[in-house]
Amino acid sequence: MASAEYSSVVQPLLTDLYQISMAYAYWKNNKHQDQSAFDLYFRKNPFDGEFTLFAGLEECLKFVRDYRFQQSDIDYLRTVLPSYVENEFYEYLIQLDMKDMKIYSIPEGSVVFPRIPLLRIEGPIIKAQLLETTLLALVNFASLVATNAARFRATTGSDKTFHEFGLRRAQGPDGALSASKYCYLGGFDGTSNVLAGKLFGIPVKGTHAHAYVSSYKTMDDLKLRELRDQTTGEVRPFAQMCVDYLEKLVPILGFILDEANSGELAAFISYAIAFPTGFLGLVDTYDVLKSGVPNFLAVALALHECHYQAIGLRLDSGDLAYLSLEVRDRFTRTSVAFNIPTIKTLTIVASNDINENILMSLEKQQHAIDTFGIGTHLVTCQKQPALGCVYKLVELNGSPRIKLSQDISKVTIPGRKNLFRLYGQDGKALCDLMTKMDEEEPKARTRILCRHPFLEKKRAYVTPSSVHAMYNLYWTDGEIRHPLPTWEEARKFAQEQIQSLRKDHIRNLNPTPYKVSVTDELYSFMHQLWIESVPIGELS
Structure with a gap:
């Protein structure tokens, strides 16, 4: 992607200490070259929904590409690890890179679901382990906030515009930049964040604050009162024109002239002189x-x-549905009175701590708002603060690995896997299907048995009209091998992905669960390994 790099903190030491500790233990026991495969996935869709947008891949690949310990990192680790850790381990770290790793991934912007591996990381276990925490950090919030943006976007029609206004409420500068970037991926149309606009090419939007209006007390505060006509070039007495029009509006709008604040009028005049277009x-x-x-x-x-x-104008408080309808009515009356059709269609922007529930309520009230500016609830993901991605070992030296738990949702699906999305005749996704690596790919117009990974009785035959392989090999031989889209292309792809789902999967209230399945062969394989991994109990 063409977006610029911005965060210097994404480096090898941005990890948990136990990753470094395990790395030393692997190295100490001469296990560090064992060939491993790890899956990165999540267990539950966020926000009580049934879909998630995958985001963060580009940053993951940049991190892997640039992965090198600096001498200052090694010097610091010497103060953290026990004094008996050998110099040879530190020498190993200073030379370590990720050139012999492989990363398979679903494309960024894809609609994804619980249990399916978003990334599969293959290579020496010491390196795969060192990548874990940072990859999770790069994917977790990015996918969460992109999904949040997509859900906000889905509450209204495609004719509405959404702008992200969350910079001042975000969790620090990095959280703000990430939110701006991934809200755009999720379907927002612009941001107030100027640096995000520069770094990622996102359209920047904004006007003025209440402070600008209240900084003017009377018309006497105006320093400039004239404006050059855009067509004729004539200098016009703009301030007086505004005063005259205000008086003409009294019988049309039915307000009392003395109740119109003169300082506010002066502020609007000065701002219009500065930004007439x-x-x-x-x-x-x-x-x-x-x-x-x-x-x-x-x-x-x-x-x-x-x-x-x-x-247009912006509403930042009050009953937004009622006010927007009243404003639109006044626009219409003014448009008719002065025979200016464009006045009727001036933009109404609404902000004021808007969340998903407020958006749905506004839709029910048939509001007249054109554009929403959303901050706090969007960028902080107040409805759910974390996605909960995990990173699990599924294969070592060609041998499958499984993690068991009394909580079925925490049982892993062992081995390296392929993933396919099956589509119906209407072009909508039917289900996702995981297969073993050595299985034949599912074919279109062929009957396929799809099984729930853990529940024996949940199974169905599916005859897809088309089948799409979900994984690409993005990183191998020390290079990003699969081309990355521009950020605009990724955003467009994300919107196409959402449209590929049935509406009942993406609705905000009581959505229909999307099916993630395994083949009969993978089902039998994982359950046999499960049985072999659990000792037989004994009663006496």
């Missing part, structure tokens, strides 16, 4: 309907006379 006013500093909207429309009409087009 980008005027979007924040109208709730005082009173939305009695002051903010009349003042905004007066300036918008004056801009129109000077051959400019205002963009």
